[in-house]
Amino acid sequence: MKAIVLHNQSLFDISIRYTGTIENAFKIAVANGLSPTDELEPGAQLIIPSDVEINNDVVNYFAGKGIQPATGFNYIESEITPELEGISYWILNKNFIVQ
DSSP states (O other), X not given: OEEEOOTTOOHHHHHHHHHSXXXXXXXXXXXXXXXXXXXXXXXXXXXXXXXXXXXHHHHHHHHHHTOOOOOOOOGGGSSOOOOOOSTTTOOBTTTBOOO
């Protein structure tokens, strides 16, 4: 079986959607030469190994509701930008005022 990656999907999202368990993310990662925490490229095709156990109740729930989990989050894509702090980020007379 193959899965096509959507925007902001992780291996864990793919695993839960297509196999019904998060544990299978590790088998999917190995089958595709990835690390479980790698960022996935939207549109990429991933192989779902045939030897994974499938929880049909969970898979059918997601399919029936049309749910495509996409829990990946990126600061660049969000409106939330962290305020960087520390001497490496301060600029004299801008956010580091010498009096």
